[in-house]
Amino acid sequence: MRLRERDAPRAVSVNLALPRPANPVAAVVQFVSKTLVIAELEARKLRHDPTDLITRAVQPALWLLVFGEVFTQTRAIPTGGLPYLDFMAPGILAQSVLFIAIFYGIAIIWERDLGIVHKLLASPTPRTALVLGKALSASVRGVSQMVIIYALAFLLGVQIDWNPLALVGAFATVILGAAFFSTLSLIIAALVKTRERFLGIGQVLTMPLFFASNAIYPVAIMPAWLQVIAHVNPLTYEVDALRTLMLNGGVSAFGLALDFGILLAATALLVIIGGQLYPRVAT
Amino acid sequence: MSILETQALTRRFGELTAVDALTISVEIGEVFGLLGPNGAGKTTTLKMLTTLLPPTSGDARVAGFDIVHHAADVRRVIGYVPQLLSADGALAGYENLLIFAKLYNISRAERESRIHASLAFMGLADVAHKLVRDYSGGMIRRLEIAQSMLHRPPVLFLDEPTVGLDPLARNAVWQRIEQLRADYGTTIVLTTHLMEEADSLCNRVAIMHQGKVAAIGTPAQLKASIGGNGVTLDDVFVHYAGDTLESGGGYRETSRTRRTARRLG
Numbered sequence: 001m002r003l004r005e006r007d008a009p010r011a012v013s014v015n016l017a018l019p020r021p022a023n024p025v026a027a028v029v030q031f032v033s034k035t036l037v038i039a040e041l042e043a044r045k046l047r048h049d050p051t052d053l054i055t056r057a058v059q060p061a062l063w064l065l066v067f068g069e070v071f072t073q074t075r076a077i078p079t080g081g082l083p084y085l086d087f088m089a090p091g092i093l094a095q096s097v098l099f100i101a102i103f104y105g106i107a108i109i110w111e112r113d114l115g116i117v118h119k120l121l122a123s124p125t126p127r128t129a130l131v132l133g134k135a136l137s138a139s140v141r142g143v144s145q146m147v148i149i150y151a152l153a154f155l156l157g158v159q160i161d162w163n164p165l166a167l168v169g170a171f172a173t174v175i176l177g178a179a180f181f182s183t184l185s186l187i188i189a190a191l192v193k194t195r196e197r198f199l200g201i202g203q204v205l206t207m208p209l210f211f212a213s214n215a216i217y218p219v220a221i222m223p224a225w226l227q228v229i230a231h232v233n234p235l236t237y238e239v240d241a242l243r244t245l246m247l248n249g250g251v252s253a254f255g256l257a258l259d260f261g262i263l264l265a266a267t268a269l270l271v272i273i274g275g276q277l278y279p280r281v282a283t
Numbered sequence: 284m285s286i287l288e289t290q291a292l293t294r295r296f297g298e299l300t301a302v303d304a305l306t307i308s309v310e311i312g313e314v315f316g317l318l319g320p321n322g323a324g325k326t327t328t329l330k331m332l333t334t335l336l337p338p339t340s341g342d343a344r345v346a347g348f349d350i351v352h353h354a355a356d357v358r359r360v361i362g363y364v365p366q367l368l369s370a371d372g373a374l375a376g377y378e379n380l381l382i383f384a385k386l387y388n389i390s391r392a393e394r395e396s397r398i399h400a401s402l403a404f405m406g407l408a409d410v411a412h413k414l415v416r417d418y419s420g421g422m423i424r425r426l427e428i429a430q431s432m433l434h435r436p437p438v439l440f441l442d443e444p445t446v447g448l449d450p451l452a453r454n455a456v457w458q459r460i461e462q463l464r465a466d467y468g469t470t471i472v473l474t475t476h477l478m479e480e481a482d483s484l485c486n487r488v489a490i491m492h493q494g495k496v497a498a499i500g501t502p503a504q505l506k507a508s509i510g511g512n513g514v515t516l517d518d519v520f521v522h523y524a525g526d527t528l529e530s531g532g533g534y535r536e537t538s539r540t541r542r543t544a545r546r547l548g
Contacts, residue, residue: 030388033385034386037382037385037386040382040385041371041374041378041382044378044382045371045373045374048373048374048375048414113367114367114369115365115366115367115368115369116368116369116371118330118333118335118365118367118369119363119364119365119369119427119430119431120386121334121335122334122335122358122361122363122365123358123383123386123387124355124358124359124386124387125358125386279335282330282335283330283336
């Protein structure tokens with residue numbers, strides 16, 4: 001089949017001067033806007049098919065309804081005067097965000113098995129913007145969980161702090177928490193590269209992260225060695241911030257400044273590492 | 284005038300030398316084909332030229348930019364359609380284009396008109412707002428090419444653009460590739476192991492074998508080089524690359540290729 005006469009290549013003037021960020025401010029603006037474009041992609045996917053959000057809400061609902069209601073009766077856990085259900089509701093929110101985020105690497109491996117990662121990496125998008133954009137994509141999902149768990153907790157009689165500032169704070173905490181754990185997940189995905197190995201590691205990580213935190217009991221009742229782990233576990237600070245911001249009369253164990261400081265610093269560190277490792281996904 | 288040049292470009296994976304001191308030069312406006320059996324180093328070459336994979340040694344310039352030291356500039360001036368499925372099935376065709384228009388810094392003012400023009404050009408205007416997972420294989424490929432051309436790159440890389448497509452869908456893709464070259468003077472570098480594709484699309488082809496260029500020239504020159512009447516590019520291919528029955532591939536690659544073929548098909 002011949003589509004055309006094979007003519008000699010024509011000399012054509014080609015515009016090579018495509019726009020390029022000229023100064024640092026423009027570069028920062030581009031970085032932020034590219035990051036948001038990657039997150040927008042995820043939000044658009046969720047809008048087309050929100051069923052995942054609903055199924056994801058089943059597990060935290062069971063924790064609150066079954067585990068929460070039973071342990072409220074036992075009064076076995078010192079909660080500093082809070083009803084146990086109130087105490088654990090922020091922990092379950094953090095858990096739900098953790099579970100969504102920590103398996104986010106699967107999506108990265110999936111996109112790698114397709115050619116989506118290759119196409120993104122060949123585009124003029126900074127690597128760290130791709131990684132932070134992916135992190136914010138997990139945050140989009142995390143925020144949807146926040147809405148569901150707030151509603152559920154409210155129905156179960158949890159004393160929720162509806163102060164707009166507190167809500168904004170909780171919103172920011174969820175975004176940071178999802179960003180941190182999804183970037184951790186992305187880094188693992190970039191290192192192990194296959195679905196099977198990734199799932200194994202994901203499962204090994206999730207339970208220790210959850211139980212070595214203050215999500216469903218305070219750090220104070222843990223054995224000393226576990227307290228050490230809990231104190232280096234970012235989930236602990238996420239839960240502490242959520243407990244402070246979500247509940248009426250919630251008191252922070254570490255102070256919100258420390259909570260946010262640790263979450264921000266840890267996320268920034270991982271995004272930088274992730275930016276270095278992400279291109280490995282395509283090789 | 285050449286727009287793409289490689290100098291002893293080499294990539295090793297452990298013991299294996301996937302691309303072995305490749306030196307080629309592609310002229311502006313040319314459709315250049317990299318041919319070869321599986322594992323000949325075509326995709327590895329493309330990955331290096333698109334900055335996805337750093338070379339082990341040697342260098343290359345695309346549109347004047349060094350692929351290692353000016354990788355970010357290279358990315359601004361190329362379009363790339365990977366061999367694997369790269370459109371997002373969970374989004375509509377329009378959205379796939381919109382996201383990439385934004386990633387390629389196409390101004391808000393121009394975005395809509397370019398997206399609609401390219402949807403029309405690729406014959407996808409009717410299905411613009413349908414989810415890509417409901418597209419046929421040929422439609423997906425045309426969408427992917429549209430995605431990679433939104434920013435009007437001077438150089439376009441296509442990795443096996445018609446793999447898994449039936450002859451009709453293949454023809455439609457070929458016509459669009461032809462048209463892009465004619466309309467925009469885009470230089471196109473494509474890999475293929477379809478001789479018919481190389482014969483009908485490419486001004487020049489390089490037959491790769493075990494990471495090296497075994498032969499290079501216009502399809503007519505290559506046919507003439509092994510002499511005789513009625514020689515096809517298939518014969519040329521076998522002549523230059525036919526001494527190994529099974530080269531490369533492997534379980535993982537095979538499973539990926541088949542998966543891609545199934546999704547596209």
